[in-house]
Amino acid sequence: MTEYANILVEQRGRVGLVTLNRPQALNALNKATMEELVDAVSAMDADPGTGAVVVTGSGKAFAAGADIKEMAGQGYMDMYAADWFRGWEDFTRLRIPTVAAVSGFALGGGCELAMMCDLLIAGDNAKFGQPEINLGVLPGMGGSQRLTRAVGKAKAMDMILTGRFIGAEEAERAGLVSRVVPAENVVEEALKAAEVIAGKSKPVAMAAKEAVNAAFETGLAQGVLFERRLFHSLFSTEDQKEGMAAFTEKREPEFRHR
Numbered sequence: 001m002t003e004y005a006n007i008l009v010e011q012r013g014r015v016g017l018v019t020l021n022r023p024q025a026l027n028a029l030n031k032a033t034m035e036e037l038v039d040a041v042s043a044m045d046a047d048p049g050t051g052a053v054v055v056t057g058s059g060k061a062f063a064a065g066a067d068i069k070e071m072a073g074q075g076y077m078d079m080y081a082a083d084w085f086r087g088w089e090d091f092t093r094l095r096i097p098t099v100a101a102v103s104g105f106a107l108g109g110g111c112e113l114a115m116m117c118d119l120l121i122a123g124d125n126a127k128f129g130q131p132e133i134n135l136g137v138l139p140g141m142g143g144s145q146r147l148t149r150a151v152g153k154a155k156a157m158d159m160i161l162t163g164r165f166i167g168a169e170e171a172e173r174a175g176l177v178s179r180v181v182p183a184e185n186v187v188e189e190a191l192k193a194a195e196v197i198a199g200k201s202k203p204v205a206m207a208a209k210e211a212v213n214a215a216f217e218t219g220l221a222q223g224v225l226f227e228r229r230l231f232h233s234l235f236s237t238e239d240q241k242e243g244m245a246a247f248t249e250k251r252e253p254e255f256r257h258r
Protein backbone atom coordinates (compact mmCIF):
# COMPACT_ATOMS: atom_id res chain seq x y z
CA MET A 1 0.00 0.00 0.00
CA THR A 2 1.29 3.52 -0.87
CA GLU A 3 2.76 5.49 2.05
CA TYR A 4 1.19 8.91 2.58
CA ALA A 5 2.29 11.81 4.77
CA ASN A 6 -1.09 13.40 5.53
CA ILE A 7 -3.58 10.56 5.57
CA LEU A 8 -3.82 7.04 6.98
CA VAL A 9 -5.25 4.33 4.77
CA GLU A 10 -6.68 1.02 5.98
CA GLN A 11 -8.68 -1.77 4.42
CA ARG A 12 -11.45 -3.27 6.59
CA GLY A 13 -12.79 -6.20 4.61
CA ARG A 14 -14.51 -4.65 1.61
CA VAL A 15 -14.42 -1.13 3.06
CA GLY A 16 -11.58 1.37 2.62
CA LEU A 17 -10.99 3.75 5.52
CA VAL A 18 -9.12 7.01 4.97
CA THR A 19 -8.24 9.12 8.01
CA LEU A 20 -7.11 12.72 7.55
CA ASN A 21 -4.02 12.91 9.70
CA ARG A 22 -2.76 16.47 10.25
CA PRO A 23 -4.22 16.93 13.73
CA GLN A 24 -1.68 19.66 14.52
CA ALA A 25 -3.43 21.79 11.85
CA LEU A 26 -6.93 20.41 12.59
CA ASN A 27 -6.60 18.43 9.34
CA ALA A 28 -6.52 21.59 7.24
CA LEU A 29 -6.77 20.46 3.63
CA ASN A 30 -3.57 21.60 1.96
CA LYS A 31 -2.78 20.66 -1.62
CA ALA A 32 -0.75 17.61 -0.59
CA THR A 33 -3.61 16.26 1.54
CA MET A 34 -6.07 16.74 -1.31
CA GLU A 35 -3.76 14.90 -3.73
CA GLU A 36 -3.15 12.04 -1.32
CA LEU A 37 -6.84 11.64 -0.50
CA VAL A 38 -7.86 11.65 -4.16
CA ASP A 39 -5.06 9.20 -5.00
CA ALA A 40 -6.01 6.78 -2.20
CA VAL A 41 -9.74 6.83 -2.88
CA SER A 42 -9.25 6.58 -6.66
CA ALA A 43 -7.30 3.35 -6.07
CA MET A 44 -10.22 2.04 -3.96
CA ASP A 45 -12.65 3.09 -6.69
CA ALA A 46 -10.75 0.95 -9.17
CA ASP A 47 -10.33 -2.02 -6.81
CA PRO A 48 -13.05 -4.66 -7.26
CA GLY A 49 -12.33 -5.79 -3.67
CA THR A 50 -13.50 -2.45 -2.25
CA GLY A 51 -17.22 -1.67 -2.25
CA ALA A 52 -17.37 1.57 -0.23
CA VAL A 53 -15.09 4.13 1.38
CA VAL A 54 -15.21 5.94 4.72
CA VAL A 55 -13.44 9.31 5.08
CA THR A 56 -12.87 10.61 8.58
CA GLY A 57 -10.79 13.08 10.56
CA SER A 58 -8.66 12.77 13.67
CA GLY A 59 -8.30 14.66 16.93
CA LYS A 60 -10.86 17.41 17.37
CA ALA A 61 -11.65 17.93 13.70
CA PHE A 62 -12.92 16.22 10.61
CA ALA A 63 -11.19 19.13 8.85
CA ALA A 64 -11.07 22.85 9.74
CA GLY A 65 -11.03 23.92 6.10
CA ALA A 66 -8.61 24.53 3.30
CA ASP A 67 -5.14 25.38 4.59
CA ILE A 68 -5.30 29.12 5.27
CA LYS A 69 -1.53 29.42 5.74
CA GLU A 70 -0.89 27.81 2.34
CA MET A 71 -3.32 30.20 0.61
CA ALA A 72 -2.70 33.46 2.48
CA GLY A 73 0.13 34.80 0.30
CA GLN A 74 -1.27 33.77 -3.10
CA GLY A 75 -2.34 36.29 -5.71
CA TYR A 76 -5.14 36.08 -8.21
CA MET A 77 -2.86 34.79 -11.01
CA ASP A 78 -1.44 32.09 -8.72
CA MET A 79 -4.91 30.88 -7.80
CA TYR A 80 -6.16 31.07 -11.37
CA ALA A 81 -3.11 29.51 -13.01
CA ALA A 82 -3.08 26.63 -10.51
CA ASP A 83 -6.90 26.39 -10.76
CA TRP A 84 -6.78 26.07 -6.96
CA PHE A 85 -9.19 23.37 -5.62
CA ARG A 86 -9.76 21.86 -9.09
CA GLY A 87 -8.41 18.55 -7.77
CA TRP A 88 -11.52 18.17 -5.61
CA GLU A 89 -13.55 17.60 -8.76
CA ASP A 90 -11.77 14.25 -9.03
CA PHE A 91 -13.17 13.34 -5.62
CA THR A 92 -16.70 14.22 -6.74
CA ARG A 93 -16.27 12.05 -9.85
CA LEU A 94 -15.58 8.88 -7.84
CA ARG A 95 -18.07 6.16 -8.68
CA ILE A 96 -17.64 4.16 -5.47
CA PRO A 97 -20.03 5.16 -2.61
CA THR A 98 -18.34 7.36 -0.02
CA VAL A 99 -19.30 7.92 3.62
CA ALA A 100 -18.08 10.89 5.68
CA ALA A 101 -17.67 10.20 9.41
CA VAL A 102 -17.60 13.66 10.99
CA SER A 103 -16.46 14.23 14.54
CA GLY A 104 -15.69 17.77 15.74
CA PHE A 105 -15.10 20.64 13.31
CA ALA A 106 -16.13 20.38 9.66
CA LEU A 107 -15.53 23.96 8.55
CA GLY A 108 -15.02 25.61 5.19
CA GLY A 109 -13.40 23.03 2.92
CA GLY A 110 -13.98 20.43 5.66
CA CYS A 111 -17.74 20.95 5.46
CA GLU A 112 -17.44 20.99 1.68
CA LEU A 113 -15.53 17.68 1.63
CA ALA A 114 -18.13 16.10 3.92
CA MET A 115 -20.85 17.32 1.54
CA MET A 116 -19.01 15.76 -1.43
CA CYS A 117 -19.49 12.36 0.23
CA ASP A 118 -22.63 10.34 -0.48
CA LEU A 119 -23.59 9.69 3.16
CA LEU A 120 -22.73 12.06 5.96
CA ILE A 121 -22.71 10.50 9.44
CA ALA A 122 -22.06 12.97 12.25
CA GLY A 123 -21.01 12.52 15.84
CA ASP A 124 -23.14 14.50 18.29
CA ASN A 125 -20.11 16.80 18.80
CA ALA A 126 -19.90 17.78 15.11
CA LYS A 127 -19.80 21.46 14.18
CA PHE A 128 -20.47 22.48 10.58
CA GLY A 129 -19.73 25.90 9.19
CA GLN A 130 -18.70 27.96 6.17
CA PRO A 131 -16.76 30.72 7.94
CA GLU A 132 -14.83 31.90 4.86
CA ILE A 133 -16.52 35.30 5.07
CA ASN A 134 -14.45 35.98 8.20
CA LEU A 135 -11.31 35.53 6.05
CA GLY A 136 -12.47 37.93 3.38
CA VAL A 137 -13.40 35.17 0.93
CA LEU A 138 -16.31 32.86 0.20
CA PRO A 139 -16.58 29.06 0.01
CA GLY A 140 -14.37 27.77 -2.81
CA MET A 141 -14.87 23.99 -2.89
CA GLY A 142 -18.55 23.99 -3.77
CA GLY A 143 -20.07 25.14 -0.47
CA SER A 144 -22.31 27.84 -1.90
CA GLN A 145 -23.81 25.25 -4.28
CA ARG A 146 -23.85 21.99 -2.30
CA LEU A 147 -24.90 23.55 1.01
CA THR A 148 -27.75 25.41 -0.70
CA ARG A 149 -28.92 22.24 -2.41
CA ALA A 150 -28.69 20.32 0.88
CA VAL A 151 -30.32 22.76 3.30
CA GLY A 152 -32.06 25.37 1.13
CA LYS A 153 -31.46 29.08 0.71
CA ALA A 154 -32.50 30.25 4.18
CA LYS A 155 -29.98 28.26 6.19
CA ALA A 156 -27.25 28.39 3.53
CA MET A 157 -27.42 32.19 3.47
CA ASP A 158 -27.41 32.26 7.28
CA MET A 159 -24.29 30.06 7.48
CA ILE A 160 -22.39 31.60 4.57
CA LEU A 161 -23.16 35.27 5.33
CA THR A 162 -22.72 35.13 9.12
CA GLY A 163 -20.12 32.35 9.34
CA ARG A 164 -22.22 30.77 12.12
CA PHE A 165 -21.43 27.13 13.03
CA ILE A 166 -24.29 24.67 13.43
CA GLY A 167 -24.27 21.57 15.63
CA ALA A 168 -25.09 18.00 14.61
CA GLU A 169 -28.76 18.16 15.59
CA GLU A 170 -29.41 21.36 13.68
CA ALA A 171 -27.51 19.87 10.73
CA GLU A 172 -29.68 16.75 10.81
CA ARG A 173 -32.89 18.82 11.08
CA ALA A 174 -31.75 20.86 8.09
CA GLY A 175 -31.05 17.77 5.97
CA LEU A 176 -27.27 18.19 5.82
CA VAL A 177 -26.56 14.99 7.71
CA SER A 178 -27.78 11.41 7.14
CA ARG A 179 -27.51 10.26 10.77
CA VAL A 180 -26.28 11.55 14.14
CA VAL A 181 -24.60 9.07 16.49
CA PRO A 182 -22.65 9.37 19.76
CA ALA A 183 -19.29 10.96 18.91
CA GLU A 184 -17.26 8.02 20.18
CA ASN A 185 -19.07 5.66 17.74
CA VAL A 186 -18.97 7.77 14.61
CA VAL A 187 -16.28 5.84 12.74
CA GLU A 188 -17.72 2.48 13.79
CA GLU A 189 -21.22 3.51 12.64
CA ALA A 190 -19.85 4.86 9.36
CA LEU A 191 -17.93 1.61 8.81
CA LYS A 192 -21.12 -0.38 9.49
CA ALA A 193 -23.07 1.69 6.96
CA ALA A 194 -20.23 1.31 4.45
CA GLU A 195 -20.14 -2.47 5.04
CA VAL A 196 -23.85 -2.69 4.27
CA ILE A 197 -23.27 -0.80 1.02
CA ALA A 198 -20.20 -2.90 0.18
CA GLY A 199 -22.37 -6.03 0.55
CA LYS A 200 -24.46 -4.97 -2.43
CA SER A 201 -23.47 -5.33 -6.08
CA LYS A 202 -20.78 -2.68 -6.69
CA PRO A 203 -21.90 -1.76 -10.24
CA VAL A 204 -25.50 -1.52 -9.05
CA ALA A 205 -24.50 0.74 -6.14
CA MET A 206 -22.52 2.89 -8.59
CA ALA A 207 -25.56 3.17 -10.86
CA ALA A 208 -27.78 4.10 -7.89
CA LYS A 209 -25.29 6.83 -6.89
CA GLU A 210 -25.26 8.12 -10.47
CA ALA A 211 -29.06 8.26 -10.49
CA VAL A 212 -29.29 10.20 -7.21
CA ASN A 213 -26.58 12.62 -8.33
CA ALA A 214 -28.47 13.20 -11.58
CA ALA A 215 -31.19 14.84 -9.46
CA PHE A 216 -28.78 17.74 -8.92
CA GLU A 217 -27.88 18.12 -12.57
CA THR A 218 -31.10 17.60 -14.55
CA GLY A 219 -34.78 18.49 -14.66
CA LEU A 220 -37.33 16.03 -13.23
CA ALA A 221 -38.49 14.44 -16.49
CA GLN A 222 -34.92 13.94 -17.73
CA GLY A 223 -33.82 12.61 -14.35
CA VAL A 224 -36.68 10.12 -14.19
CA LEU A 225 -35.92 8.98 -17.73
CA PHE A 226 -32.22 8.56 -16.85
CA GLU A 227 -33.23 6.50 -13.81
CA ARG A 228 -35.57 4.32 -15.86
CA ARG A 229 -32.93 3.64 -18.51
CA LEU A 230 -30.42 2.69 -15.80
CA PHE A 231 -33.10 0.46 -14.27
CA HIS A 232 -33.62 -1.27 -17.61
CA SER A 233 -29.87 -1.71 -18.11
CA LEU A 234 -29.49 -3.59 -14.83
CA PHE A 235 -31.61 -6.39 -16.31
CA SER A 236 -28.51 -7.32 -18.30
CA THR A 237 -26.60 -8.14 -15.10
CA GLU A 238 -26.11 -11.41 -13.25
CA ASP A 239 -26.68 -9.52 -10.03
CA GLN A 240 -30.26 -8.61 -10.98
CA LYS A 241 -30.93 -12.28 -11.78
CA GLU A 242 -29.36 -13.34 -8.47
CA GLY A 243 -31.11 -10.64 -6.40
CA MET A 244 -34.55 -11.50 -7.72
CA ALA A 245 -33.95 -15.28 -7.58
CA ALA A 246 -32.81 -14.96 -3.95
CA PHE A 247 -36.00 -13.08 -3.09
CA THR A 248 -38.17 -15.75 -4.70
CA GLU A 249 -36.20 -18.57 -3.03
CA LYS A 250 -36.35 -16.77 0.36
CA ARG A 251 -32.56 -16.62 0.83
CA GLU A 252 -29.85 -13.94 1.02
CA PRO A 253 -28.46 -12.88 -2.39
CA GLU A 254 -24.89 -13.82 -3.31
CA PHE A 255 -23.95 -10.93 -5.57
CA ARG A 256 -21.23 -11.81 -8.04
CA HIS A 257 -19.91 -8.28 -8.54
CA ARG A 258 -19.16 -7.18 -5.03
Ligand code: CAA
Pocket residue numbers: 024025026028029064065066067068069105107108109110112131132135138139140141143
Ligand atom coordinates in the same frame (compact mmCIF):
# COMPACT_ATOMS: atom_id res chain seq x y z
N1 CAA B 1 -5.72 26.29 7.95
C1 CAA B 1 -4.50 26.26 8.50
N2 CAA B 1 -4.28 26.02 9.79
C2 CAA B 1 -5.35 25.83 10.58
C3 CAA B 1 -6.67 25.86 10.07
C4 CAA B 1 -6.84 26.09 8.68
N3 CAA B 1 -8.05 26.09 8.09
N4 CAA B 1 -7.53 25.66 11.10
C5 CAA B 1 -6.77 25.50 12.20
N5 CAA B 1 -5.47 25.60 11.90
C6 CAA B 1 -4.32 25.48 12.80
C7 CAA B 1 -4.20 26.69 13.70
O1 CAA B 1 -3.54 27.75 13.01
C8 CAA B 1 -3.39 26.14 14.84
O2 CAA B 1 -2.05 26.05 14.45
P1 CAA B 1 -0.88 26.60 15.43
O3 CAA B 1 -0.98 25.68 16.63
O4 CAA B 1 0.35 26.41 14.62
O5 CAA B 1 -1.25 28.00 15.75
C9 CAA B 1 -3.92 24.71 14.96
O6 CAA B 1 -4.55 24.40 13.70
C10 CAA B 1 -4.98 24.55 16.04
O7 CAA B 1 -6.00 25.50 15.80
P2 CAA B 1 -6.52 26.54 16.91
O8 CAA B 1 -5.43 26.83 17.89
O9 CAA B 1 -7.12 27.70 16.17
O10 CAA B 1 -7.65 25.67 17.62
P3 CAA B 1 -8.91 26.20 18.42
O11 CAA B 1 -9.51 25.01 19.06
O12 CAA B 1 -8.57 27.38 19.23
O13 CAA B 1 -9.94 26.72 17.27
C11 CAA B 1 -11.14 26.55 15.20
C12 CAA B 1 -10.54 25.82 16.41
C13 CAA B 1 -12.35 27.39 15.64
C14 CAA B 1 -11.60 25.49 14.22
C15 CAA B 1 -10.07 27.49 14.55
O14 CAA B 1 -8.89 26.74 14.34
C16 CAA B 1 -10.48 28.07 13.24
O15 CAA B 1 -11.28 29.00 13.20
N6 CAA B 1 -9.93 27.55 12.11
C17 CAA B 1 -10.17 28.07 10.81
C18 CAA B 1 -11.56 27.74 10.31
C19 CAA B 1 -11.78 28.37 8.94
O16 CAA B 1 -11.80 29.57 8.80
N7 CAA B 1 -11.96 27.51 7.90
C20 CAA B 1 -12.13 27.96 6.56
C21 CAA B 1 -10.82 27.93 5.85
S1 CAA B 1 -10.85 28.66 4.22
C22 CAA B 1 -11.60 27.51 3.26
O17 CAA B 1 -11.88 26.40 3.68
C23 CAA B 1 -11.88 27.90 1.83
C24 CAA B 1 -12.75 26.93 1.10
O18 CAA B 1 -13.92 27.14 0.95
C25 CAA B 1 -12.20 25.72 0.56
